[in-house]
Amino acid sequence: MPDPHPAFVAPHPWLIEQIAFDRIAHERIAREETWFHVLAAASFVESLADLYTHNLLDYMEGDAEASQWLRERWEPEELQHGRALRRYVETVWPAFDWQAAFDGFCMDYRPYCKAELLEPTRALEMVARCVVETGTSGLYGLLQQISPEPVLATLVGHIRNDEVGHYKYFYHAFLRYRERERPSRWQVARVIRQRLGEIGQEDAYLALKNAHAVRHPGQTFSPRDFQRFQHTAGHWARAHYPYEMTVKMLVKPLRLPGLVNRMALPLLVRHARRVVAP
Structure with a gap:
């Protein structure tokens, strides 16, 4: 049964201030340098949330x-993640032209973020969203564990908790659509496998590329x-x-x-463990 108290009813737990x-x-x-690139790249991906949201709103029209x-x-939480990470990057590395790098990332990445690339049914798209949120919550959980700096650990810990909350809502929505659409377990597994293969590919590569440039x-x-x-x-992930x-x-x-x-x-x-940190 769907969670009678899904994550979206809870008040937002933190503010950038x-x-x-x-x-x-x-x-x-x-x-x-590695931390600079990771945090700058993460800030770019999070800051493009308005585009992701627009695509999903069109797809979920009527719900x-x-x-x-x-x-x-x-959308507000994802954009706050982007603003907070941007502020952290600009505070620690003030010479970095964040806006120029983000503009380059947007130009490169927008072709990979089209509505027609969403799954053919809403239940399966909610599964895909669950995979993405699993990946982000795992990433920020890892960064929280290995952060060399306390303020950063607090920030990524907040983001990690938000991503878990997002997962809970998408799973709640999956259960609603599962009742109507009845996807097979094989179809669900196919989406999970496909989306796992896409995590950290185009978006991470292009974000790192533009931060580096x-x-x-x-x-x-x-x-x-x-x-x-x-x-x-992979070295970071091996133990944490x-x-x-x-x-x-x-x-x-x-x-x-x-x-x-x-x-x-x-x-x-x-x-x-073998796949993430061989």
Whole structure:
């Protein structure tokens, strides 16, 4: 049964004004180039939430509940993530021209963010949204664990909690549409597998590329450079990525029988460890 108290009814738990940007320990992070690129890239992706929301609002036309949640909860929270991360980046690395890099990212990424790329049914699109929110909550959970700077740990912890809340709403919406559309477990699994293969590809590559281009004018950012970032991320994830939570979130839309779910979970967690941090 759908959650009778879904995440969208709760008050927003934090505001950007509550983040102590004036207390950032600059000496702990200002020389960390990898952290600069990761945070700048994340700020770009989050700041494009108005485009993602527009596409979903068109797709969900006629669903008053989902439309209200997208307008009043999802979009404002995602845009706040972008503003907060931007402010952090500009506070720690004031010479970086954030707007120029973001404009480049938008130009590169908009062709990959079209409404026609959404899933053919609403139930399956809600599954796809669950996969995306699983990925973002896992990423920010990892960053919270390994952050070298306390204010950043607080900020990404807030973002991680928001992303979990977004997952809960999309799962709630999936259950509503599942009752009408009756997608097969195979169809749900196909969407999960497909979206997992897309996580961190075009958006992450293009965001890092544009951050690098403005940070290091004249230097080329190649697929090999992207692979080095992925290798670093794998090193970070080896000990600190929330594997069990991530796997539970991913398989939840499959609605597996209890015994099957309990037996499959340890195997899937081990597999995830090999994939994320080989």
